[in-house]
Amino acid sequence: MNLHQTRVEEVYNFLDNNDILLGFRKLLDCVTDTQNMLIYQKAIELTDWKETHPNEIVELIKRSKELLNDVKQQKVVETSREIPVLNARDICKTYGFSKFALGPVSVQINKGQVYGLVGENGNGKTTLLRILAKEISYNQGTLDFNFNIKANSDYDLRTKLIYIPQRTERWYGSLKDNLKFVLANYGTKPEEIETRVLLMIARLGLWKYKHLQWNELSSGYKMRFELARTLLRKPEILLLDEPLANLDVLAQQVILEDLKAIANSVNNPIALILSSQQLFEVEKMSDKVIFLKNGRYKENAEQEILEATDLIIELDTKATREQLQEVFAELGLQKMIFNGGIYVVYFDSKTEFHDVIFTLGKSKTPLTYIRNISTSTRRFFMN
Numbered sequence: 001m002n003l004h005q006t007r008v009e010e011v012y013n014f015l016d017n018n019d020i021l022l023g024f025r026k027l028l029d030c031v032t033d034t035q036n037m038l039i040y041q042k043a044i045e046l047t048d049w050k051e052t053h054p055n056e057i058v059e060l061i062k063r064s065k066e067l068l069n070d071v072k073q074q075k076v077v078e079t080s081r082e083i084p085v086l087n088a089r090d091i092c093k094t095y096g097f098s099k100f101a102l103g104p105v106s107v108q109i110n111k112g113q114v115y116g117l118v119g120e121n122g123n124g125k126t127t128l129l130r131i132l133a134k135e136i137s138y139n140q141g142t143l144d145f146n147f148n149i150k151a152n153s154d155y156d157l158r159t160k161l162i163y164i165p166q167r168t169e170r171w172y173g174s175l176k177d178n179l180k181f182v183l184a185n186y187g188t189k190p191e192e193i194e195t196r197v198l199l200m201i202a203r204l205g206l207w208k209y210k211h212l213q214w215n216e217l218s219s220g221y222k223m224r225f226e227l228a229r230t231l232l233r234k235p236e237i238l239l240l241d242e243p244l245a246n247l248d249v250l251a252q253q254v255i256l257e258d259l260k261a262i263a264n265s266v267n268n269p270i271a272l273i274l275s276s277q278q279l280f281e282v283e284k285m286s287d288k289v290i291f292l293k294n295g296r297y298k299e300n301a302e303q304e305i306l307e308a309t310d311l312i313i314e315l316d317t318k319a320t321r322e323q324l325q326e327v328f329a330e331l332g333l334q335k336m337i338f339n340g341g342i343y344v345v346y347f348d349s350k351t352e353f354h355d356v357i358f359t360l361g362k363s364k365t366p367l368t369y370i371r372n373i374s375t376s377t378r379r380f381f382m383n
């Protein structure tokens with residue numbers, strides 16, 4: 001099965017399980033890959049119907065499957081993603097008289113991959129992203145790109161390599177007109193502009209907002225607009241600085257899932273690096289997590305995971321430190337750190353996570369949250 005078929009089958013699976021929320025967005029991903037304007041039109045009509053018939057789920061699933069049957073028949077050209085599209089080696093950077101120093105940092109990423117960039121405030125995430133985006137210079141190291149077609153000018157580079165900063169600029173006019181303007185500037189066939197823009201609006205969940213202006217959109221939707229504007233330019237590398245800031249937890253998960261699916265496009269896969277403070281959410285969906293501490297790169301590599309034999313858990317409980325110590329006494333407890341609300345507890349390598357849960361249950365310890373962070377970059381934040 002090729003990648004297009006795999007993605008189509010995944011959508012059938014969602015629809016067969018009546019899981020229309022994510023299923024419909026994944027359907028639009030498959031539609032986008034066809035690059036067929038007739039299919040795009042059908043998807044736009046279906047989106048419009050969906051918005052005006054919000055309660056007709058059974059009919060929506062039926063219509064979605066009909067569209068998916070059409071999508072399945074399409075031949076989709078697969079873009080190679082074997083060679084790294086970005087290759088940064090031993091990058092170092094200092095800012096004039098500032099004490100901060102970044103690096104050496106090496107990053108290599110292929111199209112279709114998603115990397116998360118995490119670290120405490122001021123550890124160099126924005127600096128690294130801006131270097132990779134060629135927005136600022138670096139003192140040492142090399143930075144190479146491998147685009148489909150060689151970028152001959154700065155303008156070429158800016159269409160292939162796009163950086164979205166934390167704070168984006170204000171724009172004027174309607175959301176839809178702004179998106180149409182992007183395509184008009186990129187030499188898209190005039191008769192395709194409206195269709196391509198409407199499909200992008202549908203895919204990024206902006207249908208209800210397409211006639212709104214900048215000051216009428218919440219910050220989450222402003223970010224979605226920025227993504228729509230960027231994706232219309234078909235970038236090969238996308239660097240996002242804190243795209244999850246200002247989003248509620250549910251919206252964070254939705255946008256991450258969307259970003260991953262979009263990066264995994266069959267004919268326009270994107271290498272995506274995003275910085276975030278939302279460690280667990282990012283960790284869950286990233287192919288790799290880059291953890292920056294004082295400008296140094298701490299890789300959460302496989303090797304390191306294998307070596308991390310101790311069990312480390314994080315838990316939120318109303319129990320006191322003394323009560324927890326008593327509960328865990330028989331479990332090879334090594335140390336416990338309380339950081340105002342949450343305990344991080346270290347056990348020796350013989351203790352299993354299920355032992356901890358069992359012991360907490362047996363002692364009826366009140367618990368609102370527990371997580372095994374033994375292999376998570378979360379543990380780096382502790383030292």
Ligand SMILES: Nc1ncnc2c1ncn2[C@@H]1O[C@H](COP(=O)(O)OP(=O)(O)OP(=O)(O)O)[C@@H](O)[C@H]1O
Nearest residue numbers: 095096098100119120121122123124125126127128
């Ligand atoms: N233009 C600049 N001139 C001098 N120092 C700078 C400049 N930009 C950033 N720095 C310093 O570099 C360090 C890293 O900043 P950077 O913004 O890259 O970190 P960050 O991890 O993105 O932080 P945050 O999560 O707060 O956005 C900080 O100490 C900052 O003060």
